Each structure stands twice: as structure tokens, then as C-alpha cells.
Amino acid sequence: MIEKKSSIISMTGYGRGEIEIEGIRIVTEVRSVNHRFLEVVVRLPQGWILLEEQIRKLVQQVVRRGRVDVFVSVEGNQSSNKRIDVDWEVVNSFLQASQQIEDRLGISANLTVADLIHKPECWIVEETKEEGEHVKQAITDAVEQACHNLKEMRVQEGIHLATDLYKRVDYLLEIVAEIKELAPLVEQQIRQRISSKLDDMLGGREVDQDRLLTEVAIYADKADITEECTRLESHVQQFTLALQANEPVGRRLEFLIQEMNREINTIGSKANQQTISSLVVSAKSELEKMKEQVQNIE
DSSP states (O other): OOOOOOOOOBSOEEEEEEEEETTEEEEEEEEEEOOSSEEEEEEOOTTOGGGHHHHHHHHHTTOSSEEEEEEEEEEEOOOTTEEEEEOHHHHHHHHHHHHHHHHHHOSOOOOOHHHHHTOGGGEEEEEOHHHHHHHHHHHHHHHHHHHHHHHHHHHHHHHHHHHHHHHHHHHHHHHHHHHHHHHHHHHHHHHHHHHHHHHHHHTTSOOOHHHHHHHHHHHHHHHOOHHHHHHHHHHHHHHHHHTTOSSOOHHHHHHHHHHHHHHHHHHHHHHOOHHHHHHHHHHHHHHHHHHHHHTTBO
């Protein structure tokens, strides 16, 4: 009996981090959904784009598969320690343009200092190194906080997924056990069908038992589902073991479900027995539900 523990992680999750420092409020939200690979999208306020690669690496430490969207907002008074300088090159360009207007049109442009003050192009605004480092560290801390919360949610979601999958695996094994019990009936039904056909063909004359046995053996071999049942049980066992692996197993689980589907389809086509066919339909329905769950596993 395999112990029913699990380390799987869901690809769906949400995490939030919030930090306040010197009148500045930093809020980070991290959302993840299922995806074939790892894709990280970072959205930062203007002025903090250089942190994108660092944030991407922080996310990669906790997420190995899925699409992750990171949203960072920086609110509050960020101007207390800013240095403001005049961009004299731009100012001179404005003055030269004003003079050209006067010379060409013969009118006074009346460009004043007040006019220049209201033109953002004339100013160079730089954060002091001290403030920049404080805010940078705060953003990083908020992202780490959000990633931690994201991971916790993904782990909890993984536990729920594993619980559901274990129940479905148990039900699938019950179906396989029933199919194995019914397998001997397939040969009996084949014998009855062939015997009936031979009786019709011979018009009541005695049936050659050797010929009957030969025909039954040929068709019974074609309808034998022993190997398929054995492989199906093996795939189920591998599926259960994969649920306990301390690594991303989503793709492995998807592959195993494909293989289980292949075996159950073969059983249905070979056995051609009413009760087994009904069990095959139930198994395929259960595998479809498992497939939907597995698509959300990292």
C-alpha cells in the first residue's frame, strides 16, 4: 500500500506584499495561472524599470512553471530627497526658438522664466542615492513577501488537488479490479457465440469440438485484456508515486493519463462485453476529470 502523501504544487495562486517607508507605500501583487512553461511578466512604475530583472529572479526562486504576473505600485511623497537641476541645453533651445519666432514673424514671443518653470523638459529630477536605495530595498522586500504568500497558496491548492486525485485513483483501481474479474466471461461468451454460429452453419449436425476449441482460442487471444490491465495498474501506481515527488510533475502526470487512456480504450475495443464496456466508459470519464486537474499542476 502506497502512503497517500503529496508534494505537488498548483500553478494557480495569488500573493500580496505591502511595505511603508518614509511616507512611501509600496504594494506588490503576484498572480499565477497554468502555462506550459515559466513565463514572468513584471509591471513596474516609471523610474523603477531597472528592477525588472531582479524581480524576475526572485519569482524564479519560488515558481518553476506557470504564467506569473507581478504588479508593483509605489505611492506617496517621493520628492523629499530629490535633487532638481536645470537642463540648460533645453532652456537655451527654447530661448533660441523664441528669438527665431521674433525675427521671422516680427512679433514678441515674451518667453518668461515663469513659462520655462512650467515646462518639465527644462528640469532634471534625480533621486538622491540614499532614498533610491531605501525604496529599492523596500520594493524588493515587498516582492519577496508577495512571492512567499503566492507559494503558500500554491502549496495549499496542491494539497486539495492531490486529495481529489487520490480519490479518483482509488475509484479507477476499483474499476480495473472489476474488469479483471469479468475478463474470464469474455472467453465464455466467445465460445457461446462461435458454437451458436457453427450450429447454424451445420444445420444441427454435431459440432467438431477440436474446431470449436481452435476458433475459441484464436478469438480469445485477440480479446485477451490481461496485458492491458497489468499496464493500466502499473500506470496508476506510477501516477500515485509521481504525486509524492519533490519536483514539478505536471507533465509526467499528463503523460501517464494519456497512457492510461490508451490502455482503457484498447480494453474496450478488445473485450466487446457489455458490462466491461460500461466500466470503460466510467474509467474514461474519471480520466477526463483527472486530466483537467493535472493541467493545473506545476
